[in-house]
Amino acid sequence: MKRIVLLLVLFGLLNAGLKEDVETTAESFIGGAASFISGGILTTAGAEGGLPHFDAGLGLNLTGFKFTHPLTGQQLTFPGVMPLMYAEVGIFDGISLTPLINGVGAIDIMGRVMPTMPTKDYFNQDITPSYWAGGIKLQILKDQLVPPTPAISISVMYHSFGNVGFKFDTLYTDFSLNNLSIHADVSKSLLFFTPYAGIGYDSYELKGQYWTDSDQNKKDIASFSGNHMRYYGGLQFNILLIKINVEGAYMDKPKKTVISLGVRAGI
Secondary structure, X not given: OHHHHHHHHHHHHHHHHHHHHHHHHHHHHHHHHHHHHHOOOOOOOOOOOOOOOEEEEEEEEEEEEEEEOOOOOOEEEEXXXXXXXEEEEEEXXXXXXXXXXXXXXXXXXXXXXXXXOOOOOXXXXXXXXXXXXXXXXXXXXXXXXXXXXXXXXXXXXXXXXXXXXXXXXXXXXXXXXXXXXXXXXXXXXXXXXXXXXXXXXXXXXEEEEEEEOOOOOOEEOOOEEEEEEEEEEEEXXXXXXXXXXXXXXXXXXXXXEEEEEEEEEEX
């Protein structure tokens, strides 16, 4: 009887220790993952201009990941590559305050998905990561030649990043992350290109599960939450109906840089 009790106690201690190790990994992973999915505005502050105006295209987020190995405590790093399909559709073209000030209150809806994601190293190849996002842009001021005003807007976007599975020897983890992002943007069209810049605030939460080869029952870990400020700028090159974006973003927690590229077309 004593042996059974000792074995149960030992099993409980081992499981509790393993859970803490996975939670350490999750906590080290969350900030980088949130930066990864919220990076890449890939549009200027200007609105589309109401129906039927829209843009659609392809994008790419590039950054580096760093997190803690749950079994060894080793700091792991690997590059992150996130391909995107994204679109922005004009819903309302705004109102005119004066004959020269118009487009105030214009509204666009935005969406994007990740068609696939390159995975290697510690990723669990049996689980396919998934990502989608949706949001709304409210234009406060329209980019105009006369008077020479810049475009100013505020956007809110929700990001969902799930089925992010890792394999560490006989240990498996599955993380999911959601991120609510709000950002303010300013841009000004200058002939064939448009510089833009912005500042954003991200609030995010991560949940996860783990299991082993010897115990396939999935166990929940504690949820983790955080936030960071995001500062970014970019250039949009306008070639007829084609728009090409090159953008860089810096997040303060953790200190991380995301490079984004995009190309889209529309009317």
